[in-house]
Amino acid sequence: MKHTRVGIIGGGPAGLLLGHLLSARGIENVVLESRTREYVERRQRAGILEQSTVDVLRACGAGERMDRQGLVHEGIELRFDRQAHRIDFPSLTGGRTVMVYAQTEVVKDLIALREGPLLFEAEALSADPATGVVRYRHEGAEHTMTCDVVVACDGFHGIGRASMPAVTTFRRDYPFAWLGILADVPPSCEELIYAHHERGFALHSMRSPHVSRLYLQVDPGDDLADWSDERIWDELETRFAVDGDWKLERGPITDRSITPMRSFVAEPMRHDRLFLAGDAAHIVPPTGAKGLNLAVADVTLLAQALTRWHGVGDESLLDAYSETALRRVWRAEHFSYLMTTMLHRDPHQDPFDDRLQLSQLRYIVGSTAGMTSLAENYVGLPLD
Structure with missing residues (x-):
């Protein structure tokens, strides 16, 4: 004992x-x-x-x-309607940032x-x-x-x-999951990209200057075997697409998994x-x-x-x-x-829900109050 x-x-x-x-x-x-x-x-x-x-x-x-x-x-990027919108953390939160x-x-x-x-x-x-x-x-x-x-x-x-x-x-269980990958390729962005697309959500993150971490919204019942490297990169490219010359860099995928959302x-x-x-x-x-x-x-x-x-x-x-x-x-x-x-796009949502999501996104990127609320929560509220 x-x-x-x-x-x-x-x-x-x-x-x-x-x-x-x-x-x-x-x-x-x-x-x-x-x-x-x-x-x-x-x-x-x-x-x-x-x-x-x-x-x-x-x-x-x-x-x-x-x-x-x-x-x-010092910020993140929201993408929707083929446009990119940056949320600047320090200017909205008194200098607070996040660390990858x-x-x-x-x-x-x-x-x-x-x-x-x-x-x-x-x-x-x-x-x-x-x-x-x-x-x-x-x-x-x-x-x-x-x-x-x-x-x-x-x-x-x-x-x-x-x-x-x-x-x-x-x-609460959500009707979608994340397919996450690690890839031996330098990130295609300097800050995280959160993308809203009619085909579903996508996130571009990173683990280091040489390793990228990316996610796709998928069905919870999807089989990893059905997602080839080419299909993953093609889908990511579609969902991140914006007007302009931005390019998604591809590389060897070293790890992949599907995670339920709850x-x-x-x-x-x-x-x-x-x-x-x-x-x-x-x-x-x-x-x-x-x-x-x-x-x-x-x-x-x-x-x-x-x-x-x-x-x-x-x-x-x-x-x-x-x-x-x-x-x-x-x-x-x-x-x-x-x-x-x-x-994210709920597989059961209708055009009314689509318009509500776009309205909320437009409000956030077009309002100092909206951007501040997102930034304050993202960088984290001070500890009690």
Whole structure:
């Protein structure tokens, strides 16, 4: 029977960052990760960091490589009706920007900084909210660990949320999915392009000056085998097309996947000694680039609350955690919903819906208030 102050289930960016923040404050913690280190460091996920996320990583010592290799973006481009419209972030948000830096790299940086126990291939089997007892399997044997507090950062399919005795869930599934690719070709743009087209949505992003990340709206039932490289590039070219001489550069596709689109929130995010953070508590469609950033906001709140509890025995921030975190979660859910429904084409929508989408897009790019609202939400609201 091993004891630790904070048991963290999940060694993704949320769990690793929480562990690092706690260790820096002298709070003992153990991180359990069910996958191998190699898998965790190669798992492709979000790559857009809000200003607040960048600030947190810098402040905790995890920003050195990010600042050398990350790409600062001062805006995004909206494309529709074969026209391109740029949203300038600094002028609309008091100088705030976003950073393109892949989750794989954030994870590598946090693993390199890890000081306390980090067990890979340690599968959490159960977590008792009343006692703080965590059972897990590691190296072929079952183990038991007692914790003053357990934080589940184990994703949508983890055991954390399932261990909560009373949870209300809110869910919305969208009638489309994203076909995402990685390609060994320099990006065809300096900033992200969000394209609305009659054939569906498309997004041009990047992972580095030499690697492009692109997405197509597809049917959730599509088979990857039906999407050849040529078909993918042809469809991207069609949806990104604008009047002028812009050209989409093509290259070898190194990775591809189809991801369903959904929104999900679990309330509350705490029961007794068990706390939820990140995807264990909420999922957002990736259109708003909020998933990783919400996870960082969650564990930053928790680190502050656990530090106060550890230092002076004050549990007020722990008691307020769920309510405080959910305010930000629902704001991000709403923004992601607006971006998703504005840019994607529902397969069942009619010409009336088409005109509403175009009207909203024209309003945003033609109104300072509209552009400001989008920019403020995209770069991220300040942390509480």
